[in-house]
Amino acid sequence: MRPRITWKVATSLDGRIGTSTGESQWITGPQAREQGHRLRATHDAVLVGVETVLADDPRLTVRLPDGETAADPLRVVLDSRLRTPPFARLARAGTLILTTREPIVIGEAEIVRVAGDSQGRPTVEAVLETLSARGVRSLMIEGGGRVAACFVTAGVVDAIEWFRAPILLGGDGRPGVASLALARLAHAPRYRRLAVEPMGDDLWERYEKA
Numbered sequence: 001m002r003p004r005i006t007w008k009v010a011t012s013l014d015g016r017i018g019t020s021t022g023e024s025q026w027i028t029g030p031q032a033r034e035q036g037h038r039l040r041a042t043h044d045a046v047l048v049g050v051e052t053v054l055a056d057d058p059r060l061t062v063r064l065p066d067g068e069t070a071a072d073p074l075r076v077v078l079d080s081r082l083r084t085p086p087f088a089r090l091a092r093a094g095t096l097i098l099t100t101r102e103p104i105v106i107g108e109a110e111i112v113r114v115a116g117d118s119q120g121r122p123t124v125e126a127v128l129e130t131l132s133a134r135g136v137r138s139l140m141i142e143g144g145g146r147v148a149a150c151f152v153t154a155g156v157v158d159a160i161e162w163f164r165a166p167i168l169l170g171g172d173g174r175p176g177v178a179s180l181a182l183a184r185l186a187h188a189p190r191y192r193r194l195a196v197e198p199m200g201d202d203l204w205e206r207y208e209k210a
């Protein structure tokens with residue numbers, strides 16, 4: 001059985017995750033970001049694409065206010081061509097890098113080769129099979145836009161945790177979800193809103209697959 005998949009995204013009002021130059025830290029305020037950490041703590045694994053590693057050098061750990069502790073999820077990077085730098089914060093034990101190339105050493109991360117599509121990117125199916133085999137039952141995708149588009153297109157995004165900040169970044173900003181190549185509205189993936197909660201200046205919108 002595949003893991004339950006949640007896509008978590010922090011955007012401007014107009015659904016952008018960064019400016020045209022890629023600046024993205026931070027779009028949402030401290031309360032929304034803390035909630036993001038709580039969501040990490042409730043998932044077995046958190047996944048990003050290598051573009052996010054190169055842009056943000058994320059840690060993907062759970063960092064909670066003083067006195068609160070929670071285990072870190074398995075960190076997963078989709079990196080078909082193994083571009084994760086050995087000095088990246090994710091290049092350490094507790095990170096699984098999925099590639100379609102012959103594995104090389106990247107810090108202390110574990111590198112596993114999986115099946116690729118016609119463009120040499122790990123297939124969603126192969127990623128989910130690999131994670132299921134490791135006992136991952138819940139997976140949170142944290143971006144970027146292309147990775148989100150792959151999982152949405154594959155029809156496997158069961159829930160969305162959307163943090164929306166009251167700023168505008170415009171059409172030249174980086175989209176939260178890249179191309180879905182939709183010609184017909186009838187084919188748009190549809191989600192049902194479960195809750196909306198103010199988080200400081202931001203909004204936390206929760207959706208599940210309709």
Ligand SMILES: Nc1c(N[C@@H]2O[C@H](COP(=O)(O)O)[C@@H](O)[C@H]2O)[nH]c(=O)[nH]c1=O
Pocket residue numbers: 010024025026027028029032033036048052056057058059060061142143163
């Ligand atoms: N920019 C942005 C987010 N960005 C997400 O957080 C990641 C950084 O995680 P870490 O290095 O562990 O702090 C980054 O790569 C991206 O996935 N999250 C948010 O709640 N709000 C924000 O405005």
